[in-house]
Amino acid sequence: MTASGSGIGRSVPRVDAREKVTGQARFAGDLKLPGMLHGKVLRSIYPHARILGVDVSKAEALPGVVAVLTGADLLDIDPYYGHSIKDRPLIAIDRVRFVGEPVAAVAAEDEATAEAALNLIEVEYEVLPAATTMQAALAEDAPLLHEVEKLRPGLFHGLGELRPQGNICYQHTIARGEVAEAFERADIVVEGEYTFPAVYQYAMEPHTAVAQWEGDQVTVWASCQHPYLVRAELADLFGLPVTDVRVIVPYVGGGFGSKSYTKMEPITVALARKARRPVRIANRVDEAMVTTRRHNMVCRMRTAASADGTLLARQVSLWLDTGAYADNGPRVVATAADAAPGPYRWESFHVDAYGVYTNRPPSGSYRAFGATHLQWIGESQVDEVARRAGIDRVEIRLCNLLRPGEEVRPGGKPLDADLVGDVRKIAEALDWDSPKPPGTGRGLGVGLLAAGARPVSTAIVRLQADGTALLLVSTTEMGQGARTVLSQLVSEELALPVERIKVPGGDTNVTPYDRSTGASRSTTLAGKAVQRAARQVRDELLAIAGEHWGVAPHALELRQGAVWYGGKSLTFPDLIHERFGFSGGEIIGHGTVRPEAGKGSYAAGPVFWEVCIGGAEVRVDPGTGRIHILKLVSVADVGHAVNPELVEAQEMGASMQGLGNALFEEMVFDEGQILNSTLLDYHVPTIEDLPDAFISRLVENEDGPGAYGIKGVGEGALAGVPAAVVNALADLGIKVNELPLTPERIWRALHASDVPQRQEPIFKENP
Amino acid sequence: MTEGLIGQERPLVTISLRVNGEPVEAVIEPRELLLDFLRDRLGLMGAKRSCDTQVCGACTVLLDDLPVSACCTLAYEARGREVLTIEGLAQDGALHPLQQAFIEHTAVQCGFCTSGMILTARSLLQDHPRPTRQEIRHYLKGNLCRCTGYWNILKAVESVAGSGRQRGRVGEEAT
Structure with missing residues (x-):
């Protein structure tokens, strides 16, 4: 009994493409x-x-x-x-x-x-x-945003009643071992203070x-x-x-969080x-x-290593500006903490992450939150360790990266990806070992993003009497291609062509529960529920056919919209007729995904680690400080690509957003008022900002928790790009500690004698 | 501000124009935007409202074959002229080659930019049937897309432009 729909692994055209190119697709505003x-x-x-x-x-x-x-x-x-x-x-x-x-x-x-x-x-x-900045909000005499003893718990994150400390609404710490001892022992210590700007998602x-x-x-x-x-x-x-x-x-x-x-x-x-x-x-x-945005952040990080480049310890404090209301701030804080150590075999680390209320618009989710904030910082310190130790920047990663099965952080899921292989692929695509043209810098960045959110999804597959199928699932189609990919999973299981499967939009009176569409979870988790629902339908079809021929289901085969027993076949309409004695009725399959271990809490998560990796080759105009991107490289460590072209499309889209975040996107505030609140003033990447070349590689190790070893992608490249660009700049001797990398900042860095240093730390003491 | 007009007798004008080849006559307020005219009066929802400032291109329609931002164009300005929206591009159910290419090259994601992107590209190819990659990039700069990262859009337009590029793995070749 095998399904031969070959519905997965093929780049079938998007099922919604025709509606969208003809202007027939309907959005809420229509x-x-x-x-x-x-x-x-x-x-x-x-x-x-x-x-x-x-x-x-x-x-x-x-x-x-x-x-x-x-x-x-x-x-x-x-x-x-x-x-x-x-x-x-x-x-x-x-x-x-x-x-x-x-x-x-x-x-x-x-x-x-x-x-x-x-x-x-x-x-x-x-x-x-x-208190329109975090500095002001964390000052001793700061006005309090929420003057309550206890913050009331929301419905979903299981945080209980939180006691705010001043304007800090949420704190999350992860730690292993004693960092102080490692720093005393270290031959190399890299440290710095870094800032990340507020960013607007700009879903169109x-x-x-x-x-x-x-x-x-x-x-x-x-x-x-x-x-x-x-x-x-x-x-x-x-x-x-x-x-x-x-x-x-x-x-x-578009959603992007x-x-x-x-x-x-x-x-x-x-x-x-x-x-x-x-x-x-x-x-x-x-x-x-002003409805939602990405958290601006201040981060202090230091990294300890031995003289041979062995990474020993990392200590991080970070403050995320969640604005006037928490929105998804606590989750962003926890995910940032998870991303802060980076994917290395540390003896010890200690991360304190804080969510801070300020009198600014609320901050919530934006693609690859946490990882995008932290990866460029951590990876720039790894590069700096390599420089001081005198070893190659790829080599230091190959030596220190976690291997599959190793603990990423206490209590979480062990590593489920081949990061060494992924880094090698990036290096190869960047021609790492070949000489660089003069004036160009190369960089790469690798990291992990806690992905999947809560593993709760359900799906229903309804096989109709004419042999078509309805897939009911509440995953939102927001451009990522969910309806296409989930159709392909049904196609695979039922040996039905994708054209015979319809996926209506989410409707809580019709489509069953799905926790959310985000955190790169849909193909992995909703997809698993879809697979289970389709398998129930398949099992029932086989049972009906087995009864008809008086044979065991395992002697049967599903192929081309029919069940086969040797040379004999019964089509799906035949089988439904057989079941109901009538040219109507339907076969319904249900699929459920729920936590298999733990409860899916912040501490118990994640469902999987999404690989965030990217490479860049850049050139800088010394006269203007403008960065030219010669090449961007991404690796989609996807487990199993259901639709390879859609995976690449996700990678390219995330990479361009990563370029925007790295190079020019910043919401500028003055006294809590946004100064650049139109797209005339807030620049997002245009087609003219494309790099000269973009290379995307797929890695399919079938090591994800979804059906067929699937794991999610779509966010990681966004976190990988800023890290890669920052490291490519450092390769040219330009060291930066704040994003975005505007021409002015680059020009100033070029013309400063050393690393640009602020006169005073942003926070004089830990709040 | 607008309150001066609210609640008062408002002046109205009659305009006639052609939309997707069909004659249209309507009595409108002079301030009515072409985007609202198309969407609210004619039910043509393919043009989208996003930036309101002529930056994003989601509302692009063709006015006498040239792209305009319908969010910043008065319906009155279209009087006596020919408007083409995405709904009018396919002929007798047959997709325009650009529409077909956008499907084949996975140049569509959320779809919000798609109508405007295709119409702008159509205008380019009408004037310059064999544009260079640089020309395509320059011409499409006024159409934002936040999903695709533009590569597949570029490939789709190039495939129709017949610039001789083979369809291959995305973006692998450098310019």
């Missing part, structure tokens, strides 16, 4: 409901202020305005949400904590009227002292939600990555059973509740920027 109103949000102009009063009477009186929502409309519910820490009201109640925080929302017959009504709302503020489709109440039930169409977590938070906020909240996810125009967890859905639902009509809220880019 939806029009009868009577739908347009919502606009009035946002705070102060980073920190008490709200003394909100007068909406003039706005309400404007013709075309149907409802104006303020905090006063939420007295009948507990209006706080937040999946890790329940610290955020869905609209400001009595206080605003960042520039851009929603203060009121208007629903009107058209968008222009709603926008005009915003100007008629009068808000009286009492401005409060603000800004957050969009449409909410429609019918009695006590609400339906929400949303551009969200995690429909089931949104459903749970909405049910919790509005006091409803989850079955009365329906979340439907059309195609999503910006649409993970709950974003604009609560305020949209609350506005529709007040207006008693369907409401759509569609963010604009400046609003998306």
Whole structure:
């Protein structure tokens, strides 16, 4: 009994491509409901202020305005949400904590009227002292963002009640051995202080939600990555059973973490509740920027090594600015801690990671968080050790890298990847051993990202009476190709062509539970559930056929949409007819994935270690400080590639985002106000920023936890690129300790006599 | 600000134009944007709203064969002219070669940039049937894509441009 669909390992065209090239694919903002109103949000102009009063009477009186929502409309519910820490009201109640925080929302017959009504709302503020940087937030006399003894736990991360220490909302430490002793013994110590900027994910489709109440039930169409977590938070906020909240996810125009967890859905639902009509809220880019972003970070790191380049110990302190509300901050803090040591065989390490509240817009997930923050720092120190020890920078990695099965950090999953092989592939693609053209620098970076989030996914496969199959799974199609890849898994198991498998969008009333779409988990975890669901269908088909011929199922074969016994065959429609005695009915298979060991907590995770690796060859214009990328190299250590071209597409996309993060992306703040809140001022990579050459290599060692040894990719390259570029610059003698690598910074580094040093450390003492 | 117009008698104008080859006549407010006109009045949802500032290209449509950002173009400016949206590109169900190439080269991911990207490329190839790689990059600079990293888009456009490049492993060849 073998499945011969050969559905995996082939680069079949995307199942959604035709809809997308013809303009037929529908996104949340394309939806029009009868009577739908347009919502606009009035946002705070102060980073920190008490709200003394909100007068909406003039706005309400404007013709075309149907409802104006303020905090006063939420007295009948507990209006706080937040999946890790329940610290955020869905609209400001009595206080605003960042520039851009929603203060009121208007629903009107058209968008222009709603926008005009915003100007008629009068808000009286009492401005409060603000902590708009981490330095300010960690000062002894800092204003407190959340003056509570205990922070309330959110629904999902199992953090319990946290006691904030000042403005530190979350702390995570990982450690092994005694670092002090190793540093005393070390021949080489590299240390420094580094900063990483706030970055905007720029999913091209800004957050969009449409909410429609019918009695006590609400339906929400949303551009969200995690429909089931949104459903749970909405049910919790509005006091409803989850079955009365329906979340439907059309195609999503890019996520990259910006649409993970709950974003604009609560305020949209609350506005529709007040207006008693369907409401759509569609963010604009400046609003998306204050909805979520990547954490800016300050990090101190030191690395100890012996004279021969053996890595001994690493000590790291890092502070991540989670903004006014935690959002996914705690998870980012924990993942950053996991990424900080780097994938080496340390005698000892100690990492203290902190999440800090500030009066800035909240920070959450962005592709390869934690790893992107830390890898360029750790890898630049490994390169520096190699230089001081006088050994090759690839060689030092081959000697010190963890091998498969070795402990990465206490309590976590042992290493499940061949990092030595991966580094060799990068080096080979960079022609590491051949002489460099004059004026060029080469660098590489390798690291690990705790991936998979919680391993909870379910799927249903429904084989229909005509031999087509419906795959019900709540993984969000946001560009990564989930619907294509998951179809291929069903194809493989049922020997059905991909064209005969349909995957509708996520709908919590139709498609079964999936924890989330992120953390590179879908092909691995949702895919495993899909495989199990398809196998149930397959087993039932074989049982029906076995009964028909009076033979054991193992004597049978599945091929070309039929079950075969020697030269005889029964098609799937035949078998369904046989089962139901009728030309109807269907065969349904269920698949479930749940934690096989531990509970999937921060400490017990991850499901797998995603390899973050990249290489770069660069040149620098000494006159302008501009970096030219000659070559970018990535390795996708994917376990088993279901669709090799889609894997490469993920690698290329992540690499270009990595280039943006490395070279020019930075949200610039002044007193908590973003100064570059349009794409005119916030530069993301264009097609002209392409490197001259891009090389992507697949590694398929079948060492992942998914079906056929699959493990996730799609994020790692983003973390690998900044590390590779920073190390390529150092190869040219240009040492940097802050990103992005703007021409000005590079020019200054070129013209400084040594490493650019700040006059004073950013934090004078550990908070 | 806009409140001056709200709640008052607003001036209206009649425009006639051709959209995807069909004549269209409509009574509009002079301030109405071409993007809203296409999406809200005609139900043509292929052009997308993203940056609102003529940077991203997601709202690109062709006005007399030249790409414009519909988010920053008044519908009034299209009077008497020919608008082509992504919905009008396929002829009798047969995809345009660029649409086919975007499918074959996996140049589509989330799809939000795709309509604008294809229409801009169509305009380029109409004027310059055999552009160089540099010319393609320069011409497509006004269309952002956050998913693909652009390589596959470049390959797709090159394949239609007939610039002689073989389809191979992505990006392996240096320029």
